[in-house]
Amino acid sequence: MKKTINQYEVLQWASLFLLKHNREENVGQLLLQHYLQVSRSTFFANMRENIADEVVDKFKQSIILHAETGIPIQHITGVETFYGRDFQVNKDVLIPRPETEELIEHIVTTAGDKGQTIVDVGTGSGIIAITLALELPNSNVYATDISPQALKVARQNAENLKANVTFLQGDFLQPLNDCSFTPDLIVSNPPYIAKADEQTLSDTVKMFDPHLALFADDNGLAAYKNIIDSIQPGEKSIIFEIGHLQGQAVTQLLKDKYPKAEVLIIKDINGHDRIVSAKI
Ligand code: GLN
Numbered sequence: 001m002k003k004t005i006n007q008y009e010v011l012q013w014a015s016l017f018l019l020k021h022n023r024e025e026n027v028g029q030l031l032l033q034h035y036l037q038v039s040r041s042t043f044f045a046n047m048r049e050n051i052a053d054e055v056v057d058k059f060k061q062s063i064i065l066h067a068e069t070g071i072p073i074q075h076i077t078g079v080e081t082f083y084g085r086d087f088q089v090n091k092d093v094l095i096p097r098p099e100t101e102e103l104i105e106h107i108v109t110t111a112g113d114k115g116q117t118i119v120d121v122g123t124g125s126g127i128i129a130i131t132l133a134l135e136l137p138n139s140n141v142y143a144t145d146i147s148p149q150a151l152k153v154a155r156q157n158a159e160n161l162k163a164n165v166t167f168l169q170g171d172f173l174q175p176l177n178d179c180s181f182t183p184d185l186i187v188s189n190p191p192y193i194a195k196a197d198e199q200t201l202s203d204t205v206k207m208f209d210p211h212l213a214l215f216a217d218d219n220g221l222a223a224y225k226n227i228i229d230s231i232q233p234g235e236k237s238i239i240f241e242i243g244h245l246q247g248q249a250v251t252q253l254l255k256d257k258y259p260k261a262e263v264l265i266i267k268d269i270n271g272h273d274r275i276v277s278a279k280i
Helices: 007-020 027-036 040-045 053-069 073-077 098-111 127-135 148-160 174-178 195-200 222-229 247-257
Strands: 079-082 085-088 117-121 140-145 165-169 185-188 237-241 262-267 273-279
Touching (some): 007 027, 007 053, 027 053, 027 073, 085 127, 085 148, 098 273, 127 140, 127 148, 127 165, 127 185, 140 174, 148 165, 222 237, 247 273
Parallel strands (some): 117 140, 140 165, 185 237
Antiparallel strands (some): 079 085, 237 273, 262 273
């Protein structure tokens, strides 16, 4: 007869297996919680409860797959939580990062909900555009992406979360400029990693996040240059997520085009430069 196993025991197994493969241990908790379909508090309250064999089997297979191949758990579960909401993700979009929640927090607290027009450039899974549309319901939110596959994911997320966002396919600001549309606020978390830094990334990132979403030419600055170059008269503010060493360079790009712009570099909770915000 097969021995029943409780949550605690199966997590212990997962932790050891993950450690042996140099993977993060907390993946076990996140995945098991996903398969049990319970909240974090219920999960911890039920540590000594036995688990159905089918759940144990599915969980173990996923842990082994993640440990051996580096596939992100979000590609196994198909979801990632961002700013308290579940977004569908797949290989066509960047998996949402916690740093981007700080970008949202910054906009929600500083921009206010005064009915402005916002565009999220390079929306990927749609997290920024959709979250802003839901947090700032008086705003008019647009989002662009060059990848039709990413837009498919973003549209599905907007529908699932009942967010009113207009999606446009095209390169950075191009689709808006094509119809001479000038938003009040441009937001973007564009690709910003230099190709030369590829070897510093974990296999979970470099083998599974779309390279279109990660890498940019010109030492990682090409997307910022493209967006800044195509800003139209009438656009008032721009807020970028940046790589932690890019604050000065992105500020300079903005200053080159708008010498009078007020530019701020804002740090994330780890003390790293993470946001560049400009009034132009
Ligand atoms: N805007 C999306 C995000 O922040 C996609 C970013 C990207 O693909 N570089 O996750």
